[in-house]
Amino acid sequence: SGFSDALDWRPLLFQEAVIAQSACSLCGVVSRKAVKLSCAHAFCSDCHEDCVEQGSTCPLDRESFSEDDLIQLDVSDGYLGKRRVACWNVFSGCSFVGPVAGLLDHYKECKFHVVSCPRCSSSVLRSEIAGHCRNDCRVPPAKEAPTCSRALLDYDHIEKASDDLKQAMLKTSEDLMFLQTSLNQCCESVREGERRSTERLEAHSSALAEQIAGLAALCRTGFTEDRSVLDRVAVDIRNAMEAASVDSKLHFTQELCSQSERLVAITEQLFKSVRVCCGPEALHWYLEGWAGLKLRAFKSPQKAQSPPQYTSGYRVSQLIQLHKDGGRLRFGCFLEIHPGENDARLEWPFGKTFTLGILHPTDRRKVISCEEDASLSENKLPFQRPRDKHNRGYGNSFLTTADEIESGGFVRDDTLHLFLRLEP
The missing domain is CATH 3.90.20 (Hemagglutinin Ectodomain; Chain B)
Structure with a gap:
């Protein structure tokens, strides 16, 4: 796509394998701009943009990539115009194989266009439709296929x-x-x-x-x-x-x-x-898939967000973050404020004291938590009234480590029990 109105979004029967290196590994389109990943897959600009929005991961082999790993593949008009293709009527007997630049001119003059007989509805070459009808729709004898042109009928193929x-x-x-x-x-x-x-x-x-x-x-x-x-x-x-x-x-x-x-x-x-x-009322969140989240965090920072819930009139959620710091994984926990139906009646900026943390699955006396007083924070942006989307999270970026969570017995059945509590 992106070459001409006549050729864009039309299938081309390329006869050279080299063109496959520029075709998108997902949609198969040969576009003017493409990129090649470190995993050897090539994507057009549209598919590449979609992959970036979905986490910069190749959908074919699930390997992560960064912009520094990409190789730009630019296909010029001249390069594409010289590539050899077969005629679209190849299955009707046309033996044309030539450059893309001459395909349209040939197609206009091609003698192998097929039409449907108005009497018997069979497919007949346009150049033979008159004789076909005069002969009471009798199928003409099959012509001998050229030895070099109609390769699709060759026995080996x-x-x-x-x-x-x-x-x-x-x-x-x-x-x-x-x-x-x-x-x-x-x-x-x-x-x-x-x-x-x-x-x-x-x-x-x-x-x-x-x-x-x-x-x-x-x-x-x-x-x-x-x-x-x-x-x-x-x-x-x-x-x-x-x-x-x-x-x-x-x-x-x-x-x-x-x-x-x-x-x-x-x-x-x-x-x-x-x-x-x-x-005070506490919001509980059971984060499942801990092992997979931790494994992905060794490759790139990972985040997980709880479903928004109401407490003290505010619509809030919990956000956790895992990222690699040397040989360990740092665990952060944050409060996020979402737009809610009670916002017009609430006090802004948000100024309550809140507690974030992790609960032990069997021993309620064991807790990893932090307490934050929003009224004392110098950064008021996370506590302003949200408008179209939730505010940026506020909390503790280094509450604990993944090793301390597991050694303390806080993980059960690959699940972590987190809580959020607002003081009245």
């Missing part, structure tokens, strides 16, 4: 085509067997994933039930103790006031203030205990 067809059928059979094996593996993976999801759901349900029971017990115990202390203080004050003389009432008033301060302190302690147990 027919035999070669037959061998190629056999090889293609054999490869198709092998591909079908491979697809059947892949399908069986996929079904097994689905069943295994279902089993893991069921186990994880049961574990979380059990943990949630324990937390609810603990919260109820804590509330009952805390408020009972609080009420008991209040009753004792009230009885002591009433008895003391009844037995006291006028001169000693000042002393009892001071004692009352002391008891009141004690009661306030106990109530505040109870509130803190309930807050620690319940905590």
Whole structure:
């Protein structure tokens, strides 16, 4: 494409194998501008642009590439015009083989154009249609194929085509067997994933039930103790006031203030205990495919983003990043703010304290996390009200390393449990 209106997007029957080096390995188009990757595949400009948008990876062999690895393949009009091609009517008997520059002129004068008979609908050469109809649509005798021109009818080529067809059928059979094996593996993976999801759901349900029971017990115990202390203080004050003389009432008033301060302190302690147990609402994200993500990160930096969710009215998501630093992989965790339906009623810029981190799958006391106060950040851009898309992430670019995550037992069934919590 990109050469002329007459030839663009028309199939050409090239007779020279060298032209294949300039053809796109994906769409087969020979274009004016093309690039060749380090893996030896060539792409036209459109396919190359699409590959870059999909992560700079060759779709044929999954190898990554950079712009520095590309070799520019420029095809000029003169070069293309000299390449030898067969006529489009080669299957009708035309023996023309010549340069691309002369193909159109020949095609206009070619004697092997085929038309459909209006009476019997059979395909007949245009130059013979009149005689065909005069002879009551009897098929004329087959002409002897030229010995040098109509190579497609040559026995050797027919035999070669037959061998190629056999090889293609054999490869198709092998591909079908491979697809059947892949399908069986996929079904097994689905069943295994279902089993893991069921186990994880049961574990979380059990943990949630324990937390609810603990919260109820804590509330009952805390408020009972609080009420008991209040009753004792009230009885002591009433008895003391009844037995006291006028001169000693000042002393009892001071004692009352002391008891009141004690009661306030106990109530505040109870509130803190309930807050620690319940905590503000947390968003949970189960990142699957940890092993594959880590393997790709040794070649190029990798990112993963959770689905956006609402908390405290804000629509937010979590972003993690893995990139190589020497012989280790650095793990970063960030908060991203998305446009939401409540934005007009929320406070901007975002100024809450938030916590990002990783939860241990079995021991809830083991946590890798960081706390950030958005109101103290000098960089306010990530916390402005988002408009068309989510803001740039803000968090800790070096929360931990991949080795520390795995050695700490935070990976289970190739899954990482991450959380995000906003303080009220």
